[in-house]
Amino acid sequence: MKSYHAQRRLSLGFRYLLLIFLAVLWLVPIVWIVLASFSANDTGFVSTYWPKEFTLQNYIGIFTSEQFPFVYWIRNTLMVSIISTILSTFVTICVAYTLSRLRFRLRKPFLQIALVLGMFPGFMAMIALYYILKSFNMLNLGGLILVYVGGAGLGFYIAKGFFDTIPVAIDEAAVMDGATKWQVFWHIGLPMSRPIIVYTALTAFIAPWIDFIFSGIILSASGDSKTYTIAYGLYNMLHSTRGASTTYFTQFIAGCVIIAIPITVLFVIMQKFYVNGITAGADKG
């Protein structure tokens, strides 16, 4: 009996060791990014793991930089993401609810078209979006918001999956009592779908902070770095500074860390909602 316990403990110890080893392996590059943001370095490269000298200058530098208006980037991104969150969540939830709970003639064709459209690589549409926005003089933050909201209608799959798990009997009972479909949607559907609304909103909120491609194509046209969003601003900053003998590279890292922390926290929160959603669905079989 004792040997069994010993074996158990050995196995547990081994598993803990493995887990700790993996966790360290996974975090080594992340910790390095944070360390590098504090390193005093003006070579344009960070070539050591542990900085030779620590400094806060990078953080001060990024906030006071003339060439890279970091505060403007944050303000722009915040504006874009707040407006886009409200509109995109509304659009996504409307589409998901309609496709999940309402039955109408064009429902099947719509689902099929959405499936087909989703298989085209997103980049294909980029040149076209550029010209569309250009011909309407919308190569600015407003155009960027429109692109995000316009794409939200096809991102309904997860929310639809959630609505599918709510029993239809609830709706039917309400209809029996004389509720219109709108009342069912407003007073029953929406309150019950709070987790998925939070999830959808968080997804929409995070998108502008991490998207450097669309924002780059749309915003680079103006050439005014004060109109950039954070992701494109930082990406652009790196491209003009990597390898160059400047202090900007470490400032870039500092900027990345400032943005990455809140986004990472939001993302971890969002994932909890996502996993809970999946589990809730699985429970009901």
Next chain:
Amino acid sequence: MFKRKSKHQPPTATYREVWANGDASFKLSFFFMGLAQLKHKQWAKGIAFLGLELAFLAWFIFSGISLLGMLSDLGTIKSKKVVFDASQGVYVTKLPDNSVVILLFGVMSVILLVTMLGLYLANLRSVRTLYVQLRDGEHVPTNREDLHSLLDSRLHATLMMIPIIGIVAFTILPTLYMISMAFTNYDGKHPIGFSWTGFKAFGNVLTGDLAGTFFPVLGWTLVWAVAATATTFFFGVLLAMLIESKGIKHKGFWRTIFVIVYAVPQFVSLLMMAQFLDLQGPLNNLLMNWHLISSPINFIGASANPMVARITVIVVNMWIGIPVSMLVSTAIIQNLPQDQIEAARMDGANALQVFRTITFPQILFVMSPALIQQFIGNINNFNVIYLLTGGYPMNNNYNGAGDTDLLVTWLYNLVFGQTQRYNASAVLGILIFILSATFSLIAYRRTNAFKEG
């Protein structure tokens, strides 16, 4: 299926009957939408239909016709030229017509035309319903009832209205536009005025000057997609089982550690990873200090060994992808039926056997649709390649692509890089679509077979 269909009443009147027996307003409705509704006091419907038709006609006459007309040759002047203007007696420079804009507005016009056709059909249907209601002496919905139905029986129309406009403007229009671009000669040599050239651009990619790049890149894309999907899935499941195994405490904490890596914005984590793996980067420094290597390894630089770079890309992708698979398979593992596993344990199966014959197949079964999605996602995995290697190492045999470039990053290079082969990039987009669609179709049929079996 059948139950739903029976709800749609079969038309109790043909359009021919409406035309023959309806009064003048019905006959006129075939030309001027909404007149019949207006006559029978369905103001909202009638005004909407009539107003839309008038607006459409005004647009069509004043700009639609010319826009559609120009679509046939994408502008007559293809390149800048100087012509003698006899009326003024001077030479004038004629700038080429901007085919990009002509094509864009042409596609828009086609979409408007199709939308109008749909509205016309909706009008006919509405007129027919009205006719039947009047003929059979049924209740004709009042204006108020019509509007109210938008919140009840026709709620779907209300809720879908704005999203559909967004989808048409920002997804369907660009996609159609790019598809049509694949049939032109829009490239660096014809940057402003281009024309229709049929399947020539397809020929260039499949057999012409780009074929020598296309097929190797396609091969690597498939290898990459298989390797990336398989490694992240397999090790993700293992990691999930390790965290979920008996005796491990603070499971949420461990999961969070791994999710952090995935949660950091990719343009931060991957760009910095590229720096981390650089020839002069910290990883090479560390390895040299520990005397594991004598000279720095060129993981992903411009002159790296292609094989090393490709393996590096797959490994770095595991760093980001395993946490995702771990999260998804955690949810599945928590819901796995335990009785089979316990029965196997009773019969003396060890942990490895249980995993190989019970747990893993079950997870694979539940996750197969998600796996196919991941596979297609990996075919289109722009970020990892673009941010990490930028397509490097260079390959002189390729046209505008490097050894680690996928079809999507190559597509991007063809547009925004030096080569400027816009039509070829559109062709690539279509080919990627065909690739994704094929795999989805196979997967769909297989999962259906599973369900029946």
